[in-house]
Amino acid sequence: DAGVTQSPTHLIKTRGQQVTLRCSPKSGHDTVSWYQQALGQGPQFIFQYYEEEERQRGNFPDRFSGHQFPNYSSELNVNALLLGDSALYLCASSLGARTEAFFGQGTRLTVV
Amino acid sequence: QKEVEQDPGPLSVPEGAIVSLNCTYSNSAFQYFMWYRQYSRKGPELLMYTYSSGNKEDGRFTAQVDKSSKYISLFIRDSQPSDSATYLCAMSRTDKLIFGTGTRLQVFP
Numbered sequence: 001d002a003g004v005t006q007s008p009t010h011l012i013k014t015r016g017q018q019v020t021l022r023c024s025p026k027s028g029h030d031t032v033s034w035y036q037q038a039l040g041q042g043p044q045f046i047f048q049y050y051e052e053e054e055r056q057r058g059n060f061p062d063r064f065s066g067h068q069f070p071n072y073s074s075e076l077n078v079n080a081l082l083l084g085d086s087a088l089y090l091c092a093s094s095l096g097a098r099t100e101a102f103f104g105q106g107t108r109l110t111v112v
Numbered sequence: 113q114k115e116v117e118q119d120p121g122p123l124s125v126p127e128g129a130i131v132s133l134n135c136t137y138s139n140s141a142f143q144y145f146m147w148y149r150q151y152s153r154k155g156p157e158l159l160m161y162t163y164s165s166g167n168k169e170d171g172r173f174t175a176q177v178d179k180s181s182k183y184i185s186l187f188i189r190d191s192q193p194s195d196s197a198t199y200l201c202a203m204s205r206t207d208k209l210i211f212g213t214g215t216r217l218q219v220f221p
Contacts, residue, residue, distance in 0.1 A: 004155075033208065040120075042200055042211030043156070056207050090155055092209075099144040099204040103155040 002027065004093050004104035012110045013081050021076040021107045025093030031055075032074040033101060034066060035090040043090055049074050050096075078109075086111045115139050118201055118212025127221050131188040135201035135212045138182065142203040142210075145177050147186045150198045150214065159199075160186065191219045 005024045013019050025032050031050045035043035045058035049068035068074045072093075078085055088108050092101040118135045125131055133147075144163055148156035160175035162168045168175045176185040184203075188195055198214040 006155075035209075040213070042116075042118075042202075042213050043209070045208040045210070048207055058208065088153075099207065099209065100146070100158065100161050101209060102158055103148075105155040106153075108153070 004091055004102055006089075006091050006104035006107050008107060009105070010108045010110075012112060015081055015083060015111055017081050018077065018079045019081060019109060021078075021089050021091075021109070023074045023076070023091030023093075023104060025072050025074070025091075026102050029093035029095050029102075030072050031094045031096060032068055032072065033092045033094070034074070034076045035092065035103075036060075037088040037090055037106070039087075046076070081111045083111050085109065113138060115210050116201065116203060116212045119215055120213050122216040122218060124218045124220065125191055127191060127193060127219055129191050129219070131191050131195070131217060131219075133186040133188075133199050133201075133215050133217070135184050135203075136182055137184075137203055137210075139203075139205070139210075140179075140182065141205045143206075144204045145175070145184050146202040146204075146209070147173075147175055148200040148202060149195075150200055152197075156200055191217075193219050193221055195219050 033048040034046040037043040047057040088106045094101045147160040150156045165179045174187040200214045201212040202209040
């Protein structure tokens, strides 16, 4: 079982650019959630995808958008990057409405 | 006031000690409670998942939930240097997880 996989592992972008992060869920899981973790903080919920639709969204601006594909993999897009967007972006997968979530290793985004 | 409060530590203990990690919360609607372990620059790893009040044991780990006091705990017995990590509590009503800030634990030989 490959578990949750995320790509890329690290990324450096310039302020104002756009970025796309990718996630493949654990085998058998159909729900993908994205979290942002700033240094020294707990992860903050961005949004959740189920059946290719955004089911729930946290307190993040519209610059953050996502997509889920028919194979349950997901992308997180961030437009007009700000320095404050520098963080570890985590993808978690789960099965349906179960809250037992498994995380990937994360993508560390640095905005300069 | 944050929905979930967790002492950030750091907590430093000798090998073999019993470690107690705690979180308090304010939202009585939380039903699911989790503990994650996170090593530096890695993703969180699920350690314990509980639904109701009471205790749940898995090897050296025991999770305790007291819904009446809105308080959860994680106990680690016979702590090892490999347990050195940040421990995150998380809780949920239905879908999204609300995390504490994490407690950094260091177990020295």
